[in-house]
Amino acid sequence: MTETLDDTALQEHFEHRVAAEERVEPRDWMPEGYRKTLVRQIAQHAHSEIIGMQPEGNWLTRAPSLRRKAILLAKVQDEAGHGLYLYSAAETLGVDRAELTDKLIDQRQKYSSIFNYPTLTFADIGVIGWLVDGAAICNQVPLCRSSYGPYARAMVRICKEESFHQRQGYELLMTMMRGSPEQREMVQDATDRWWWPSLMMFGPPDGDSPNTQQSMAWRIKRHTNDELRQKFVDMTVPQAEALGVTLPDPELRYDDERGHYDFGEPDWSELKRVISGDGPCNEQRVARRREAHERGRWVREAAAAHAAKQAARSSGPTSEEVTR
Ligand code: FAQ
Numbered sequence: 001m002t003e004t005l006d007d008t009a010l011q012e013h014f015e016h017r018v019a020a021e022e023r024v025e026p027r028d029w030m031p032e033g034y035r036k037t038l039v040r041q042i043a044q045h046a047h048s049e050i051i052g053m054q055p056e057g058n059w060l061t062r063a064p065s066l067r068r069k070a071i072l073l074a075k076v077q078d079e080a081g082h083g084l085y086l087y088s089a090a091e092t093l094g095v096d097r098a099e100l101t102d103k104l105i106d107q108r109q110k111y112s113s114i115f116n117y118p119t120l121t122f123a124d125i126g127v128i129g130w131l132v133d134g135a136a137i138c139n140q141v142p143l144c145r146s147s148y149g150p151y152a153r154a155m156v157r158i159c160k161e162e163s164f165h166q167r168q169g170y171e172l173l174m175t176m177m178r179g180s181p182e183q184r185e186m187v188q189d190a191t192d193r194w195w196w197p198s199l200m201m202f203g204p205p206d207g208d209s210p211n212t213q214q215s216m217a218w219r220i221k222r223h224t225n226d227e228l229r230q231k232f233v234d235m236t237v238p239q240a241e242a243l244g245v246t247l248p249d250p251e252l253r254y255d256d257e258r259g260h261y262d263f264g265e266p267d268w269s270e271l272k273r274v275i276s277g278d279g280p281c282n283e284q285r286v287a288r289r290r291e292a293h294e295r296g297r298w299v300r301e302a303a304a305a306h307a308a309k310q311a312a313r314s315s316g317p318t319s320e321e322v323t324r
Contacts, residue, residue: 018219023149026092034218037211038148039093040109041220046086047104047111051285053079055119056128064122071168072125078161085154092150105290113271114201116279117193123176123186124194129169130243131191131198131236137162138232139202142222151220170239177244184244191240192248199263200271202229208268233261 010029017024024030053076060076063069087097103109114132119125140159146152176183203209203225215221223231233252240247251264273279 018147021147021219023152024147025149033214034220035093037215037218037220038151039090039095041211041215042086042090042093042151043095043100043103044110044112046083046090046100047109048115049079049083049086050104051111051115051289054285054288055115055117055281056125058119059122059125062122063125068122068125068172075129075165075168078165082158082161085158086151089148089150089154101293105286105293107277107286110275111285112201113274113279114197115285116274116281117197118281120193121186121190123173123183123190126169126172126176126187127190127194129165129167130173130239131169131194132201133162133165133169134236134239135198135201135232137166138235139228142228145219145222147219170243173243173245187243188245191245195248196266196270197274199229199232199266200268200274202226202232204268204271230260233263237261 011031014024014028014030014034024034056072056079057076060069060072063072087100090100091097100109104111114135119128137159140155140162143155144152144159146155173187176187203212206212206224206226209225212221212224216224237247237252237254249264251262253262254260255262274282277283
């Protein structure tokens, strides 16, 4: 009975703090549902960064110049870093990175649908920077104000880097659009293929999003999926015009009354299919990740053995050393 009363008081105190925009830190009491939601979202986000290295990594050896290769290498490396900040943030909630990796490669945890599409030409690299990183920025800037301290702080640095990623993509596309007719066609084709999947990155429509309401109340999420999707469309249409490409949506038009662009309905059955493992590259992405994890086993073992040796050394001489 006392325990229940305590729990209620703790819950009220927690909700009051969150409503007052105070940050929740790892040692603070938090409802189990809050912790679980954060672990799910942060782990999915971390996995997305790591799996997200694959579609672009695919072009590292085929970048058309040394400059483009250096930029792409830096970007892919940044994504690995983002994954690591995020796994660290998840670890503050009492889960282990190794456990999260196992869940990813056993397909018990999700990663973003967007990384299950193939990168067919080098224009895809530009379009990923422009649209995918553009969508990521739209979604992630508000997460810098997320109620959970370690997540919000990780997002600050990630967003700074994502903004560089978006610009490098747009700059690459501008260069291609000034090039040959074939290059312009490549940019248009990549835009046609990535537009709808980019809109799906924001998640299902609000009416079909089981987590949004509670995550908004807990201030983990600061905007709904549909609000962010609209923001992304509003931001991207003028960029497409400046670039000289057409977005593949006949329903796209500015609504003076709303002060926003209207746009067509993404194919939500496609999102469901891709999330449930049946996208064009799901199998390949997970298999590659599993293989990389296996290949890295000896590195993890060597690092753990080294750390154990260091710890033993710093805790004083061994009995063998004393008798010597
Ligand atoms: N893909 O109730 P909701 C990047 C799941 S950016 C896969 O609406 P929530 C940068 C959802 O988890 C990409 N799964 O869920 C980069 C939930 O699963 P459950 C990563 C999706 O959490 C660029 C279920 O569907 N960004 O990596 C997707 O409130 C270039 C129901 O959905 C983030 O993760 C989807 N698109 O809202 C890297 C941002 N949408 O409960 C490399 C942080 C939904 O059934 C190269 N995350 N699901 O297990 C978020 O903001 C949110 O988690 C949402 C989903 C908005 C993604």
